[in-house]
Amino acid sequence: MQQLSSIITHKSKWLKTLIVSALLLTLTACTAKLMYRNLDWAVLEFIEDYVSLDGDQEEILELQLKQFAQWHKTEELPRYEVQLQSLYDVDLSAIDEQFLVEQHQMFRTHIKRLANEITPELYSLSRSMSKQQIDEFLQNLTDQHEEYSEKYSQMSEREARARYKERIEKNLRRWLGTLSIEQKNIAYQWSTSIERTHQDWAIYRIETRDRIKTMFARRDDPFFYQNELTTLVNNPEQGYSNELSEKLKRNRALANQSILAILSTVSNEQKQHFKQEVGDWLELVQELQSD
Template sequence: MQQLSRMIMQRHKWQKTLLVSALLLTLTACTAKLMYRNLDWAVLEFIEDYVSLDGDQEEILELQLKQFTEWHKTEELPRYEAQLQSLYDADLSLIDEEFLIEQHQMFRTHIKRLANEITPELYSLSRSMSKEQIDEFLQNLTEQHEEYSEKYSQTSERETRTRYKERIEKNLRRWLGTLSIEQKNIAYEWSSSIERTHQDWGLYRIETRDRIKTMFARRDDPFFYQKELTTLINNPEQGYSNELTGKLERNRALANQSILAIISTASAEQKQHFKEEIKDWLELVQELQSD
């Protein structure tokens, strides 16, 4: 998990640290295990990167996080295990777009359940924040936005496409092993066709930051405050512009088509590599449940 601000403004990144299913995309099994077993400490550290908590807030949050991690272990890990098992059992030669859409939707459902479960704790924490803490939090939001804008404003089109290609190939090698020339060509075409969204995300960040400012300014209206915070955490898509929504949908369709094209060329060795990678994560999730 990442900071309270990232939970509100970039929930997918915040949960990338929390969820084992999201960790599949970025970490080794050993690293994921370490992160998961120290989840309460990691969350507290991330939150305090954006707002300094007092002793009482830390104590209450630590207790809530222990309850949350127990819920996650008993309720969510079995769901991840079931999804991983379906991936392990899948015949890559028979995977179609419907299967990819189903897997993506299952992942989104995991995220939504997690957000719904953590919302009361975030609401309680935010309501206990002093004016000084709110000012600190909002200042950090502003700085985060400025850093994001500066980073992407200095990135050329060519640099962006190169970064897309490198990221795609890195993920493919993770799951398939060594790539063929044909697969690298498909990855290149994929990276060349992705619609850039950094400007759309920048506008979304500004609008969300303004909504958060308004939310804090109206803390005396508990109905509005709770409804707005709940919406920001559980349904951030409501704040997406039509342009951003359209780009995300087209990029997802492009990803599905590209993945299917790459899978259709997978060798026997690559299919075995995929199974072994999934097996590692399946065994990790089973081990975490038995701890």
């Protein structure tokens, strides 16, 4: 059930979008299979949304990403299989908070391993960037921030709550199928109790952009540069304000409480739906390992 709560909360946004392979946990199985088999291309396309690479950079990065994809297949997919098997075997009615916490921690560990593995490639690429490429990258970060701020600053409280509710119900339907009235009521209460974090994320994005700008400005200091890049990629939460960290903690507790309340009401049909959904992912991961 961890995938469900992780999809809904999306808290490690910068890292999760950076590591495209983590999308295996959010896409449909069919789409994920296509993306996984073209993982090097997908990551390259993502990076070039931020900075235009020259031919030599593309060639080197493509080689590095092929090696990354092989590592992921041999080292990570077996770990995903273990977690998916535990989800497939579990009785939804018997899930407790400890199980949710353990699943969440496993998910976070997957992400951290991905970040740690790809950090050398990102470091190598960033060191090869010209001033023009750095300026382009920073401008794209600024544009992304302004787009985010404009989108959420114009959203009323009512619109935000409606959006939360829509997302929660959509993901619940994906994993459980048709929802009961009681489950919809729990989802509604969940959506009205979430603490909004858009302003906190806006501040975080600005501060992160400024840290990256400073990092590039100090490229002649290799010790600082490498440490700062490693921290930004591997431990982005270090940049969270105390207010954001506390809100995320409370929202996580709320998510766990709400998920447990919903699971206490699941029908046999919903249990079967969940097992089928997880089973599809389990089958996909097994298939990808055998390719």
